[in-house]
Amino acid sequence: MKLSTRGKYGLYAMFYLAQHQGKGPQSLQNIAATGVPKQYLEQLLGNLRRAGLVSTVRGVQGGYQIAKPPGDISLLDIIDAMEGPIELSECMTDESCCDRSCACPVRKVWQRLTDSINHELACVTLQSMLEHPEGEASGI
Amino acid sequence: MKLSTRGKYGLYAMFYLAQHQGKGPQSLQNIAATGVPKQYLEQLLGNLRRAGLVSTVRGVQGGYQIAKPPGDISLLDIIDAMEGPIELSECMTDESCCDRSCACPVRKVWQRLTDSINHELACVTLQSMLEHPEGEASGI
């Protein structure tokens, strides 16, 4: 179970934009500074824009900005935008993927785990990341 | 973020074996009954065996059995055996994957999330799946 680089790069970019909120649009040039391929990141920012998480200004002096306060943007929003919704097993979305009933214990386990992960993701906002840069341990 | 079919098939197989514990070795034939490609499952059971989760009996009347009581086998054991450890970002295992310090807030978030998912997985055992077939909702 792993995240693709899209999720990682996407969060890097969003965190950067959160840190620079109110300072005007940030160019791709700047956002990509830390080792993310520029043209690839450009694609990813397109996804974030279409998901309503960033707004853009075109033309000279243009760039990217977060579209909402950092407290209103969660990790779940970002991951969903970058990788689509979490789907541990296609059992969750495709009823006919197997001949097991909806009471199948395995299916229940996937559902519980999916809910749990989504909940964790929704709890972390860009704001909380800005406020706790030292990453104080959470009560797991 | 998704699980491969390996994880899914692996859990199906382990749950089947848990249901049939003490009834002697179960043949691949039987385990694969519900739509899992036989030869593929054979590979997967090899992984589970090498991880110490199932034991095998070769030859006529041979087959697969769980190697430990169902209460001692967690979802984490199974997922680890099938897909390797959860690694949301290579930041977790490869210090040099980027030039960010180990105090990088993004890194902290991945770590927290990884811990959380592992904890959830470790809490679910085959025994608990056998005991709660109706999958009563957990306190998320």
Next chain:
DNA sequence: TGAAATCCGACGAAATTAGTCGGATTTCAA
């Protein structure tokens, strides 16, 4: 000796991921 079964490495097809490329468009300023 033959049938039932696991074991195993190698191979291949399909899907996904991680980019790259070339241009189109927008905007501002000289």
Next chain:
DNA sequence: TTGAAATCCGACTAATTTCGTCGGATTTCA
């Protein structure tokens, strides 16, 4: 008016991973 700075966008490719398949070797029992 023109040129530079920037985003936008669809198509393409290379690499990797996933999902199997195949053919045979080995073990065991009747």
